[in-house]
Amino acid sequence: MKEKETENKKGISNWIDERLPVFTFINHNLRDYPTPKNLNYFWNFGSLAGVTLVIMIVTGILLAMQYTANTEMAFDSVERIMRDVNNGWLLRYIHMNGASMFFIIVYIHMFRGLYYGSYKYPREILWMLGVVILLLMMATAFMGYVLPWGQMSFWGATVITNLFSAFPVIGDYIVTFLWGGFSVDNPTLTRFFVLHYLLPFAIVGVVALHLVALHQFGSNNPTGIDVKSEGDTIPFHPYYTVKDYLGLGVYLIVFAFLVFFAPNFLGHPDNYIPANPLQTPAHIVPEWYFLPFYAILRAVPDKLLGVLLMFAAVMVLFFLPWLDKHKIRSANFRPFYKQFYWLFFINCIVLGWVGAMPAEGVYVLISRVATLYYFGFFLIIMPFLSKFEKTTDLPSSISAAVISEKFDNNEPSSAESYVK
Amino acid sequence: MSEKDLKDKDLSDSVDEEKRDFLFITTAGLAVAGGAVTALSLIDTMNPAKDVLALSTTEVDLAPIEEGQSLTVMWRGKPIFIRHRTSEEIRTANNTSINELKHMASDESRVKNPKWLVVVGVCTHLGCVPLGQKVGDNKGEFGGWFCPCHGSHYDTSGRIRKGPAPLNLEVPPYDFVSDEIIKIG
Incomplete structure (x- = not known):
């Protein structure tokens, strides 16, 4: 009987699906996939990050075909890409600005999670995988910035690798090991190129796990309430495919504007000077996406403590699900958390800003206060609020929340009837 | 807007199929054209460069x-x-x-x-x-x-x-x- 049924299904896609269920998989995860019906545009940023990863890998592979990872030739090979390679300028500007766009997207994606409590039960591992992706992205972006072998590349590499020298006893050995020599030189460049090429594929792998973990319980939503009935969800296609496409269109317009009209806006002009191991630029700053962490590093007068705090600033994110144990996910229903959250958001911008300023005078003071709040938010405010914060009334379900928004009427019964 | 209006809006006979087809075809067409142009310019980077x-x-x-x-x-x-x-x-x-x-x-x-x-x-x-x-x-x-x-x-x-x-x-x-x-x- 079973065999008969198999035979009855006609068509090549069914034949393949029977043996390798790709179409079932796509249908399950991208088409029928039940998604909360109240997602707002902040839920676009996951798919945007995925698209950006693909853009980075495609342009990166094409760039690697033209680039030479050798201290004598790297800078010139990049200039050759800009001048001689067909559309090489476009390729490089997409890749260069793509890195910035990737961090913008991912930071917004993370602030979204922080606001709506997407890291809480049962999505702890989903969140932690996201932090792993962030770490891999940071390593990849840093090593990519070294490849053009300009002044900022060289001195950025020198400063960042020297962070590890802060560790007592083993520090110097680690740094020599990272360099493969006694200074940032050809062995360093070669390994950075190899790792810069390799790590994005590791990111792809972790992204796959991130998606598996996401689809285990489905997306969180602006109310933070669990999906309770089928009426709370809509199929992913066409509702969210269309919403994602619209977001993608807007995103690509911004991206294209940056690439075509201000390609060097986010970069640093000193990186168009070939690397010179004998002279450090007067004012050295990392790329904008590292500035908040750089500010934390400089806020501390002690070398080791500064480095540890900087690493801790990212590591603390791993513990978020256990620092904030408040039952309510969405900040919309947590009046106090909401205010501290926005203060934290502004605080991150301030950290980024002082990170770009010279480390002197009032900037040092500002960076110290901001660093205190950064850690205070995670380590003091979050656990404190978990215990003592009273919440506003929660809607009984996602549908009820949607309906009450539409009709300003809180009767859940009428909501349910509309759904059915 | 009352609940009833929303309900009525959902009825399939109020859907303008022709308009949907038009929107779908123009959107998809533009996306394909844009993708093709982008892909071609990227592939072109692999052709002999000016210095070659x-x-x-x-x-x-x-x-x-x-x-x-x-x-x-x-x-x-x-x-x-x-x-x-x-x-x-x-x-x-x-x-x-x-x-x-x-x-x-x-x-x-x-x-x-x-x-x-x-x-x-x-x-x-x-x-x-x-x-x-x-x-x-x-x-x-x-x-x-x-x-x-x-x-x-x-x-x-x-x-x-x-x-x-x-x-x-x-x-x-x-x-x-x-x-x-x-x-x-």
């Missing part, structure tokens, strides 16, 4: 090459065989009946000045460089070149005479800039 194309001509001074000698020069990353042919070699090349040839071409059609034979030194079989440029080399059964990879024999006009190669050695585009200088490419 700039190296596509080579000038060679023929004066130092004595009669019977050969010179190999690089052009577009490939060897170019230049042979100052002896009158004996020119005669054999000319006396060969065209009908005997696998790839029919007269010697005249392959030279600008019969004293000078200029060919691309790449075997037309699978791209090896034939022997015959150096004094001690095996020149094959026809006194031209012999490809050691799979045994193709070329004559003094660079024509394939024996072996698996399908075509004669290619004659690159070149011109005599003066009596003794040629520009290849």
